Amino acid sequence: MNVLDANxxxxxxxxxxxEEAIATTRWGQGGSAVGRVHARFDLGGxxxxxxxxxxxxxxxSLQAHAVFAMGQxxxxxxxxxxxxxxxxxSQPATGHWDGTRLVFLRTSVRGQTRHIYEWVADGLYRLVLESSFDGGVNWERVMEGEYRRVGDAA
Structure with a gap:
């Protein structure tokens, strides 16, 4: 998918x-899962x-809420x-679009987590989560999922 920066x-x-493949980590047992995502714009887009x-x-087994915003x-x-x-x-994860992937780096007292969103095809994206506990020297895959669009944002 040719995603333009503005889009x-x-x-x-x-x-x-x-469908998701979850690795066994310090937070829990690995295995397969189904991920459901609802994403919509707010605050005037x-x-x-x-x-x-x-x-x-x-x-x-896990629920999350994320807020994404374009930078300056x-x-x-x-x-x-x-x-x-x-x-x-305590602070936002910084992110950048490299032309094919949207990559965020979260940092906390628990270490670092990298979120990598990659568009595979129209209506299909892959998300990979990786964690580092040594300042980004070594990375461990935490989760990989491939998501297909089943509806538009309401």
């Missing part, structure tokens, strides 16, 4: 469902609100991530 966040808006629900065996410079973005594991951001 990067707009291309995430909508209803999405995806200034921010994208994303609600995420991970389901394992038909039951909610073209290709720069910010993300605030809140989840049911108790993560509360």
């Amino acid at each position: 990067v966040l707009a291309s995430l808006a909508g209803e999405w469902v995806g 200034k921010v994208l609100l994303l609600d995420y629900r991970e389901e394992r065996d038909g039951k909610a 410079e073209p290709g720069e973005y910010a993300m605030y991530w809140f989840d049911s594991y108790g993560f509360t951001p």
Whole structure:
């Protein structure tokens, strides 16, 4: 998909469902899951609100709420991530569009997490989450999912 810089966040808006592969980490057991995403614009189109629900065996196992905003410079973005594991951001994750991927880096006392959104085809994107506990020297894959659009944002 040829996502133009101005439309990067707009291309995430909508209803999405995806199959996920979760790695065993210090936060829980690995396995497969289904991810459901609802993303819509708010505040006059200034921010994208994303609600995420991970389901394992038909039951909610992780929920998250994210707020995405365009930065001051073209290709720069910010993300605030809140989840049911108790993560509360003290600062936004910085992000950038590199022409094919939207990449965010979250930093907290728990380490760093990299969110990589990559468009595979029209109506299909891949999300990879990687964590580092040594300042970004080594990265561990936490989750990979591929999401297909099942509806437009309401």
